[in-house]
Amino acid sequence: xxxxxxxxxxxxxxxxxxxxxxxxxxxxxxxxxxxxxxxxxxxxxxxxxxxxxxxxxxxxxxxxxxxxxxxxxxxxxxxxxxxxxxxxxxxxxxxxxxxxxxxxxxxxxxxxxxxxxxxxxxxxxxxxxxxxxxxxxxxxxxxxxxxxxxxxxxxxxxxxxxxxxxxxxxxxxxxxxxxxxxxxxxxxxxxxxxxxxxxxxxxxxxxxxxxxxxxxxxxxxxxxxxxxxxxxxxxxxxxxxxxxxxxxxxxxxxxxxxxxxxxxxxxxxxxxxxxxxxxxxxxxxxxxxxxxxxxxxxxxxxxxxxxxxxxxxxxxxxxxxxxxxx
Amino acid sequence: xxxxxxxxxxxxxxxxxxxxxxxxxxxxxxxxxxxxxxxxxxxxxxxxxxxxxxxxxxxxxxxxxxxxxxxxxxxxxxxxxxxxxxxxxxxxxxxxxxxxxxxxxxxxxxxxxxxxxxxxxxxxxxxxxxxxxxxxxxxxxxxxxxxxxxxxxxxxxxxxxxxxxxxxxxxxxxxxxxxxxxxxxxxxxxxxxxxxxxxxxxxxxxxxxxxxxxxxxxxxxxxxxxxxxxxxxxxxxxxxxxxxxxxxxxxxxxxxxxxxxxxxxxxxxxxxxxxxxx
Numbered sequence: 086x087x088x089x090x091x092x093x094x095x096x097x098x099x100x101x102x103x104x105x106x107x108x109x110x111x112x113x114x115x116x117x118x119x120x121x122x123x124x125x126x127x128x129x130x131x132x133x134x135x136x137x138x139x140x141x142x143x144x145x146x147x148x149x150x151x152x153x154x155x156x157x158x159x160x161x162x163x164x165x166x167x168x169x170x171x172x173x174x175x176x177x178x179x180x181x182x183x184x185x186x187x188x189x190x191x192x193x194x195x196x197x198x199x200x201x202x203x204x205x206x207x208x209x210x211x212x213x214x215x216x217x218x219x220x221x222x223x224x225x226x227x228x229x230x231x232x233x234x235x236x237x238x239x240x241x242x243x244x245x246x247x248x249x250x251x252x253x254x255x256x257x258x259x260x261x262x263x264x265x266x267x268x269x270x271x272x273x274x275x276x277x278x279x280x281x282x283x284x285x286x287x288x289x290x291x292x293x294x295x296x297x298x299x300x301x302x303x304x305x306x307x308x309x310x311x312x313x314x315x316x317x318x319x320x321x322x323x324x325x326x327x328x329x330x331x332x333x334x335x336x337x338x339x340x341x342x343x344x345x346x347x348x349x350x351x352x353x354x355x356x357x358x359x360x361x362x363x364x365x366x367x368x369x370x371x372x373x374x375x376x377x378x379x380x381x382x383x384x385x386x387x388x389x390x391x392x393x394x395x396x397x398x399x400x401x402x403x404x405x406x407x408x409x410x411x
Numbered sequence: 412x413x414x415x416x417x418x419x420x421x422x423x424x425x426x427x428x429x430x431x432x433x434x435x436x437x438x439x440x441x442x443x444x445x446x447x448x449x450x451x452x453x454x455x456x457x458x459x460x461x462x463x464x465x466x467x468x469x470x471x472x473x474x475x476x477x478x479x480x481x482x483x484x485x486x487x488x489x490x491x492x493x494x495x496x497x498x499x500x501x502x503x504x505x506x507x508x509x510x511x512x513x514x515x516x517x518x519x520x521x522x523x524x525x526x527x528x529x530x531x532x533x534x535x536x537x538x539x540x541x542x543x544x545x546x547x548x549x550x551x552x553x554x555x556x557x558x559x560x561x562x563x564x565x566x567x568x569x570x571x572x573x574x575x576x577x578x579x580x581x582x583x584x585x586x587x588x589x590x591x592x593x594x595x596x597x598x599x600x601x602x603x604x605x606x607x608x609x610x611x612x613x614x615x616x617x618x619x620x621x622x623x624x625x626x627x628x629x630x631x632x633x634x635x636x637x638x639x640x641x642x643x644x645x646x647x648x649x650x651x652x653x654x655x656x657x658x659x660x661x662x663x664x665x666x667x668x669x670x671x672x673x674x675x676x677x678x679x680x681x682x683x684x685x686x687x688x689x
Contacts, residue, residue, distance in 0.1 A: 091591065125508060125512070125514055125516070127504075128504040128505060128507065128508035129504070129505050129509075129520055131500065131501040131504065131505070132501050132502060132504075132505040132520075132524070132564060132568070133502050133520070133523075135497075135557070135560060135564060136524075136527055136561060136564070137524060137556060138542075138561065139539070139557055139558055139560075139561025139562065140527050140530060140535065140561060140562075142538075142542055143535040143538030143539045143541075143542050144535060144538060145538070146537075146538040146539075146541045146542045147535060147537055147538030147541075148538075148540050149541075150537060150538065163441060203532070204433070207426065207429060207430055207433070208430060208585050210423075210430075211423070211424045212423050212426050212427035212430060212543075213423075213427060214427065214431070215430070217434070218427075218431060218433075218434040219434075219478070219676075220673055221434035221435070221437050221438050222434060222437055223669075223672055223673070223676055224432075224437055224438055224441055224669060225437060225440075226544045226672065227618060227665075227668045227669050227671075227672030227673075228441065228621065228622070228665045228668065228669065229621070229622035229624070229640055229661075229664060229665070229668075230624070231622075231624045231640050231643070231644065232452050232643065232661040232664065232665060233440060235643065235647070235658075235661065236440045236441070236443055236444050236447075236656065236658065236661070238647075239443070239447065239654055239658070240440070240443055243449060244456060245455075245456045245457065245458050247443060247460055250458050250460065261458065281531070285437075285440075290680075290683070291514050293676075293679070293680045294680050294683070294684060296680075297680045297681075297684075324582075332684070335685070339683065339684070342529055342531070343531075344562075346531045346533040346534055347533075348533050348624070349624045349625070350645075353644070353647070367533055370536075370537070371536070371625070373538075374536075374629075378537065378541075381537050382538070382634075383536045385534065385536070385537045385538070388534060389534055391534075392529075392530065392534050395529070396526060396529045396530075399529055400522075400525070403525075
């Protein structure tokens, strides 16, 4: 807090100088000067305080907890040094979980970006009823992700889920309540379905972002390309894709963050099971939290390190987008 | 010429057909939510797309005391409403000041806001849990209001900042010459012009808080303090899952946010990517 105040004071000196020049004759009173010096803090203070309570302080607590020895019922015994980290790294499930997290993030983000390119292009065309169709597209974005995951869990019920009813009609599922129809009971098929659900809920935001990017491309460019005899595909590759890059990059990094942090889909569909076989690092952190708070904190610290890398990537991408936009 | 004119017509028809098909696919899971909500108990496990009758009575029986859906709905409203109000109070002055003034530290503040937007409660949940445990705020709406407001604030700051910046300073100066104070000017002159941004920010905050899951799951345990998302999660642990009531409650939670989201749909992307693209 002291640091923030010091920083704010530094900020205010600059403001006072600028403010005095604009406001004309300034009162000589010390109280008045102090008041002006504190002006930005009065406007930004509440926001800074909220960020401090909800974001900054938890980061400190998280780091502390990762080095504490805490019993399963929540009693802190003392310092654990690096024990929580050691225990976590020795966990035989961890290597599989790390690999699965990588596959999860790469698959969901990759498929989302690809499919969204197509969706954005399609919904950028003129056709009657476009507004209504676009509105349908936002449903998974507006609805709670945990409820969407629950409906998929229900539709995949081995005995009577409608997806299984449909696949039975197609002849893909021979028997209900069988190994084949139990999609969420096998780790591989469970992951595949959950990746599908994650793509489903990520598509609206991504498509809308790319759609906004498409609409920002001046139409004259395409006119000119057509006059030069360029084919549609050529125009897409040489005009659309390069100009879409800033929007694409921003959407991709935001998706990376969302998908890495995604919890409700896996939680509602498998709880990370069978065993630990559908845990990602985020879900694993939560499962650890139930009885090993210290180890969960250690997992969080590692996750947080990865997130910082994504944040840095975002700042880089956004700076690039800003300079390209002029 | 006639043939050439018909060709784009065919193309439009194909585009429209593809778009409608995709739109229908996107709605399908929510249609199943509605259908299941109306399935009679006796037909819950049948292998058909539509039940033989619709049990409209499900929509009244789900409010039975045993399910706690009414209690949770109230908690969800309090949390989402409280977070929205807090974001309004906290983000508006910050957005206004950063839009109107250049000062040292402005960049640092906006960077801090941008980083908050990138972080999510999930990443910090163990820290948040330990912190609120220390504050004795577990099982209170206050903890959820604070967390939701904190993580939605960035969106509100961006979008309102953009609106404030687009309103000419001269308008405010005129009001100030007429003897209006700075706060009064903001409230009476600037704010009314920024209403579209304000509404977008507030609706977005409300929806985000309404749908929030992991913080609620972690910070509430007693059944009188759990919002709707956590209540529905508890259905899954039961010996027999009352799917029809589970999805009846989901429907009640989903329909209002679909309507609200449709209102702000055009402006949301701007707020989510504003920190980077502007």
